[in-house]
Amino acid sequence: MSRRAAVLGHPISHSKSPALHAAAYAKLGVDIEYSAIDVTVDRLPSFMDSIRGDDTWCGLSVTMPLKSAMVEEVDEVRGAGAHLGVINTVVFEHDAGRLLRVGYNTDVAGIVESVRYAGVAAAPHAAILGGGGTSAAAVAAMHELGARHVDVFVRDAGRAGDAQAAATAVGISLAVRPLTEAATSVAGTDLVISTFPPRAADSLAAELAALPGTGAGVLLDVAYDPWPSRLAEVWQGHGGVVVPGLEMLMYQAAEQIRRFSGCDVDAAVIDVMCDSVGLPRRVF
Template sequence: MTEGRRAAVLGHPIGHSRSPALHRAAYALLGEDIEYGSFDLVPDQLGDFVGRVRDEPGWCGLSVTMPLKSALVPHVDRLAGHAISLGALNTVVFDRSDGLALVGHNTDVAGIVEAFRHAGVERAVSPVVVGGGNTALAAVAAVSELGARSVRFLVRSPERAGESIGLAERLGLEVAIEAIGGGARSLAGADVAISTLPPRAADALGAELSGLSADDGGPRVLLDAAYDPWPSALAAAWTGRGGNVLHGLEMLVYQAVEQIVLFTGREDARTREVIDVMCDSVGLPRRTR
């Protein structure tokens, strides 16, 4: 066992992050001696931070959350996988196979796909993505992986959602764009919905959804990435209409699983036992299938 290995989550604010609990639970079960911490950083601090960790021994990986997913891209040596097409990362691996290279990955896509699959969703037919930021990029790639041929965006500003809309078009998805205000009827018709908005930002949409009659359609599965406070107003409205809600922490669990595989090379991090202890560490019911 290699000693002295380190990993951490970066973001601002960072005190609420559940990543340390998830990673530490997995490493304990796997018998991996990795110290996992957290750093509260804003984009202007990234240059100094990355320069420092390049020179420190033992680093194997970084988890990256808001507002750093795009800001960190210029500071890595190359991108891999979904990070290339999304232009945003949530993971940095310290690759020492030939010198040192910092490699950016995006495991948010896998986190969304696996959360839906563990809930029994194998295909997205009429998906709706609420929001247009960095998490929406991952949501678009995820619904594409789930076989969608189209996607409807509910956004506050189409201009600010340009990158997500552009990605959908590059992936060959037919795109529809609608304002969030007044968008509850479209949301109600979705078989798969992903809200990528920050906490409380979808409260008005939730209130609008609650006001629809049952004849307006029944939602199926919603993943709400905002998990604090919980349930969100949107999640409560969705459940009230008989829909299935996936806690945002489920996405966090499955994206962390893929980070752990990248940090350790351990494919068995994807096993039921590891996922179960990670769910336990953040108070989620065990949802393995």
């Protein structure tokens, strides 16, 4: 029987997840049909009700703005998602005749893997741009990488709740700072993760461009369309290393694919995933 999986979000037409998942399932030889479905926060409960009891579903990828709202729609949250209150993955699991919807957060692993390969320093001096759902995973990833403190730069301090809750959950010191201070503060930082949507960091990029090159560290910009972002171009121009958001997406998708299919995701599968979205494979 063919199984089904999908990525949910709004908007969703730009998503690269269908290409990544389809390439992996073809390589693995498993019959999983993966699609993209536009779902708003308001429509999420009705959508989840509509697929309740349909045992053809094996998993859901969850993107913005649904990562916090989905927590209320699952039966259980495991792993990092349970501490963060933010999930990007739902796995349909059979348990004693019941179909459970189990939430996970694979963004943390996606961030850690992508920046480790970029050579980020141990216990990095760290900063995050933006305070939404993805920032929670970024905080947890900073903790895994050994950072003891992280600065979070936001336009509105009242919207940094996800990042603050994550810091409390994992036990890392966090300071919420205004975005107006970001340019001069992050220019020499070891690791910066931008969780802003596409083009939202363009004004910050312009401020950075006006500063002298400072031997910047590693920037992970989770926005990947259009690419390179203006922020990535300026960062690289200042001598820094840029990790595209597409690489993070690929590593978090690999963990989803493992959970949805029950198959190992080896180097050969990673290769076809990279090829499906034009992502160069790193050589180590």
